[in-house]
Amino acid sequence: MGSVPSRGGKGGSSPRTSIADLGAESARHHRDFGAGSLIVCDRLVRIYVAAGIEVQALQGLDLLVDEGEIVALVGASGSGKSTLMNILAGLDAPTAGAVRVAGNDLAAMSARQRLAYRRRVVGFVWQQTNRNLLPYLTAQQNAELPMRLAGARPRARRERAVELLELLGLGECLHRRPDQMSGGEQQRAAIAVALTNDPKVLLADEPTGELDSVTAAEVFSALQKANVELGVTVLIVTHDPAVSSVVRRVVAIRDGRTSTETLRDTLAGDGEVVPHAVEYAVLDRAGRLQLPREMTEPLGMRGLVRLEAEPDHIGVWPGQRSARKRHRPENPGESR
Numbered sequence: 173m174g175s176v177p178s179r180g181g182k183g184g185s186s187p188r189t190s191i192a193d194l195g196a197e198s199a200r201h202h203r204d205f206g207a208g209s210l211i212v213c214d215r216l217v218r219i220y221v222a223a224g225i226e227v228q229a230l231q232g233l234d235l236l237v238d239e240g241e242i243v244a245l246v247g248a249s250g251s252g253k254s255t256l257m258n259i260l261a262g263l264d265a266p267t268a269g270a271v272r273v274a275g276n277d278l279a280a281m282s283a284r285q286r287l288a289y290r291r292r293v294v295g296f297v298w299q300q301t302n303r304n305l306l307p308y309l310t311a312q313q314n315a316e317l318p319m320r321l322a323g324a325r326p327r328a329r330r331e332r333a334v335e336l337l338e339l340l341g342l343g344e345c346l347h348r349r350p351d352q353m354s355g356g357e358q359q360r361a362a363i364a365v366a367l368t369n370d371p372k373v374l375l376a377d378e379p380t381g382e383l384d385s386v387t388a389a390e391v392f393s394a395l396q397k398a399n400v401e402l403g404v405t406v407l408i409v410t411h412d413p414a415v416s417s418v419v420r421r422v423v424a425i426r427d428g429r430t431s432t433e434t435l436r437d438t439l440a441g442d443g444e445v446v447p448h449a450v451e452y453a454v455l456d457r458a459g460r461l462q463l464p465r466e467m468t469e470p471l472g473m474r475g476l477v478r479l480e481a482e483p484d485h486i487g488v489w490p491g492q493r494s495a496r497k498r499h500r501p502e503n504p505g506e507s508r
């Protein structure tokens with residue numbers, strides 16, 4: 173106990189030395205993971221305890237997002253999307269794991285740093301329109317408010333507010349209060365408000381959840397404008413398939429982990445390009461892979477599966493337990 177493994181003598185067989193080396197290797201791995209990415213979620217865990225019951229909302233989630241990307245996050249209700257957004261927004265802290273946004277270590281920020289982070293580094297748009305805008309201020313006043321809190325001069329903040337609202341097609345709404353604007357206009361105004369302090373990242377949690385499909389498309393294109401014209405990195409949580417018209421990368425979250433990613437080769441443009449989307453499973457750094465239920469269930473795969481290494485792929489076969497379950501017709505109740 174307490175003895176420091178010798179670094180000098182290369183006693184490769186000493187278990188202490190091996191463990192120390194492994195620790196150093198693992199630490200290096202952690203440090204290097206996501207080097208160069210704007211958003212780095214490294215084995216993120218968030219456990220809620222409510223009324224004595226533990227809910228593992230995030231179960232070791234890994235996610236990297238590069239500067240300038242626009243990414244959609246999808247997943248069933250309760251899969252952990254909002255939990256992740258709240259952590260990235262600096263409103264909540266992870267139970268374990270590391271999370272960095274634009275070089276800010278979100279798990280280790282003081283209250284003061286957290287405030288500065290929320291003012292300057294991230295902007296957010298929530299599903300509920302009334303959570304985004306103050307009802308008694310006009311669109312322009314709402315957009316000026318974060319700049320006022322950040323100490324911007326009156327003229328600069330007026331110009332920036334008008335410029336952003338006009339960019340998002342709200343030139344007519346400058347002097348209207350939220351109750352004088354449509355739901356889609358309110359959400360676009362919310363995007364303008366979120367952009368005023370020039371954030372690195374814009375987080376939108378179901379921004380079109382309360383809108384019809386035509387209005388939703390306008391909000392998605394406003395988020396795309398923020399990405400393309402202002403260079404802001406955008407993360408959108410949504411159930412709306414229409415989001416695929418503005419993003420190239422869709423990350424699916426299942427049970428608190430990233431499970432699949434769909435990458436689109438190209439967006440519909442002027443030329444004769446055929447859009448081509450490929451869904452990939454995510455293999456995490458521990459070698460874990462989530463096999464989709466639609467693939468495993470028809471083959472009766474449960475419990476143990478057998479792997480076979482082929483020259484260019486790995487085959488997965490139902491294991492003994494899976495096969496036993498499949499071949500026991502006298503127990504139909506067990507078939508699930």
Ligand SMILES: Nc1ncnc2c1ncn2[C@@H]1O[C@H](COP(=O)(O)OP(=O)(O)OP(=O)(O)O)[C@@H](O)[C@H]1O
Nearest residue numbers: 220221222227229248249250251252253254255256
């Ligand atoms: N404050 C909390 N206290 C306890 N459990 C919570 C809390 N917030 C979320 N959870 C639980 O954590 C899990 C993930 O919730 P989360 O809100 O992240 O899901 P979501 O993917 O955003 O779902 P939805 O699509 O319905 O918005 C759920 O099981 C939820 O009940």
Ligand SMILES: [Mg+2]
Nearest residue numbers: 253254255377
């Ligand atoms: Mg949610």
